[in-house]
Amino acid sequence: MPSHLSADHPAAQPPGRGSLDALISQTRRLRGDVDAVRRDTHGDGSDPEERWQRALCDLALHQLEDLGAHLAQLRDGPAPLGPAQETASPAAAVPSAPRRGSLLSRVGSAEWNLLTDEASWSGELYQILGREPSVPPLTLDELPSLVLDEDRAKLTAMVTDCLVDAKPIDGEFRVVRPDGEARTVHMMGEPVLDADGSTASMWAVLRDVSELRRSQRAVSETRDSLHRHQQRAQTERRLAVELQEAVLPPWRGSLRLPHQGPETLDLAAHYLPASRSARIGGDWYDALELPDGQTLLSVGDLTGHGVTVTSGMAMLLGALRGMAMAGTEPGHLLSLLNQLLDATVQPALGSAVCCRYRPETRTLTWAQAGHPAPLLFRDGTGRRLRAPDGVLLGATAGASYEQTEQTLEPGDLLLLPTDGLVPADSRDEAVGRLLDLAPRFGEARTAQDCVRTVVEEFGGEAEREDDACVLVARVIEARVV
Incomplete structure (x- = not known):
């Protein structure tokens, strides 16, 4: 991906490899500690508070796994970008998929040139969207064709604000892959300006957050279930106390x-x-x-x-x-x-x-x-x-x-x-x-x-x-x- 210039400043240089290795080691140790806490949560899952605790631990584990993987990507550098990835073999262009059951978020990148109407996608983005690396990347006009109908207006508004008003992009939308699977994608990006200050292109980083959002929903649902259980228990206790005092x-x-x-x-x-x-x-x-x-x-x-x-x-x-x-x-x-x-x-x-x-x-x-x-x-x-x-x-x-x-x-x-x-x-x-x-x-x-x-x-x-x-x-x- 070319060096991205925002409106008036160059991109920051990545941190040194040694400091990233130290952060990765710290993340692994912390993940091990959280996993130990999760294993201490015993039971058959019938207790709402226990289900909520386990869901929180799962979410923390998945986020730490994401963090470690993203730090490793930052240390190793981005995958090469090409207009259509025509020279790269599928095995080289598409990284290995996370193991089954992992919530590791894939992160891809893209740039759309407004002057030539060309698009460049990383191999990871092809994998996120479920497209073959041999086919050309979609232009900005074609991208909404992958998006669920109810989310297209959201994507259009984000892109328009970025291109017209130079606003950064930061939002989510759902896409449907060719195999019919729906995924949630978090997109962050900025306009790239030319010498006269007009928008020449737009770059973005897209992250597959489907499993992370599913885990967050599990935490929310178990929390709500716990609250309902506590409210029922409080109501039942009040009724039992009143009945006991009456008898x-x-x-x-x-x-x-x-x-x-x-x-x-x-x-x-x-x-x-x-x-x-x-x-x-x-x-x-x-x-x-x-x-x-x-x-x-x-x-x-x-x-x-x-x-x-x-x-x-x-x-x-x-x-x-x-x-x-x-x-x-x-x-x-x-x-x-x-x-x-x-x-x-x-x-x-x-x-x-x-x-x-x-x-x-x-x-x-x-x-x-x-x-x-x-x-x-x-x-x-x-x-x-x-x-x-x-x-x-x-x-x-x-x-x-x-x-x-x-x-x-x-x-x-x-x-x-x-x-x-x-x-x-x-x-x-x-x-x-x-x-x-x-x-x-x-x-x-x-x-x-x-x-x-x-x-x-x-x-x-x-x-x-x-x-x-x-x-x-x-x-x-x-x-x-």
């Missing part, structure tokens, strides 16, 4: 039950969100005064997270309250809840502990469905109650649940946790930590003080991957009012 008991601090007659239980509870997840699960706690003066205590967990699980928990808790108000005993109550889950459209699994406390005899009748047993604290020590048989709710159709009784004494403290607080894979360790709190429970004045102690011990744990609930019931002396 769980509204009382804060300590609660004394029963309301009618002598108070015999001091109650407090707390919900602990998951440390690593913003999703709301199906954990619940409940304390309810029954018509016969007894008190219903229950905790449970419906597996999963999100609005669907929270709504399922609301259904389960509503059914539990209704059947308890009708006088159903804990074992039979869990059998009915199991039937309810088995009959739902969306299968679900749940665990629960259901207790009825009779204040006259201080008798606790309880049953469990695949749930951690309550912990009983008495005289400064604690122990886990022996659990009656009971499988997870929804696991087996027609399952039956045993129930057992435990006589409590004034001052006894009953602690009912959910799975999130004492997970199955570390249950013995978590229960041990709870039992170690016995001396502090013995010094506490209220059930609410005991709940605060549990929250202090477990509330900020980074390893708790699930949300949890804890319910504390403290037996107090019955007082006649």
Whole structure:
């Protein structure tokens, strides 16, 4: 390509070979570092954030590959230009194609002489446009014939501005190669002026940016998908929180039950969100005064997270309250809840502990469905109650649940946790930590003080991957009012 003169200054000389080799080496090292980051992005592609991260890494890799190739072209110099490349063999005129899957952008050059209407193309430009090097290059009037109809006006405007107003060219358009493949071409160029200041020719550098633009679209699409996923997650979390707050008991601090007659239980509870997840699960706690003066205590967990699980928990808790108000005993109550889950459209699994406390005899009748047993604290020590048989709710159709009784004494403290607080894979360790709190429970004045102690011990744990609930019931002396 001849030396290009812009309107009033000569073209700059290329940098030295040594500095270009250093830049190429730096680009290769940086590409290796980015590739290592990409390999660290594991997963099956189902996570929108992971897809976005991988797309960004791919784009960075492709751009660095382009940069290294362009620096190498700058170091090695341009390919020879000829009016029609008639003397060059196709193998010599057309460089080898990038490997399959590479986004390496081919860069070609061209000059159009306005006085002779001759055109000169580099071998790379022939390859970009998919034309045989043996055929003459297209003139400026013929060039739009390769361009998609909707982009011809854009190309015409760029060329007109360059030739008439001496404006530099910098824009993109899409071409259709003879094999029918559409490619996106980025064109940069300037007018070349003769001695009297009129435009004698126009030169341009054309770059095939099809794969680069496709990679950029992938980044944009995965980013948009991530944003939509985050918005849905925020909306779902808000709905789940609102539903959970509407269903769980509204009382804060300590609660004394029963309301009618002598108070015999001091109650407090707390919900602990998951440390690593913003999703709301199906954990619940409940304390309810029954018509016969007894008190219903229950905790449970419906597996999963999100609005669907929270709504399922609301259904389960509503059914539990209704059947308890009708006088159903804990074992039979869990059998009915199991039937309810088995009959739902969306299968679900749940665990629960259901207790009825009779204040006259201080008798606790309880049953469990695949749930951690309550912990009983008495005289400064604690122990886990022996659990009656009971499988997870929804696991087996027609399952039956045993129930057992435990006589409590004034001052006894009953602690009912959910799975999130004492997970199955570390249950013995978590229960041990709870039992170690016995001396502090013995010094506490209220059930609410005991709940605060549990929250202090477990509330900020980074390893708790699930949300949890804890319910504390403290037996107090019955007082006649």
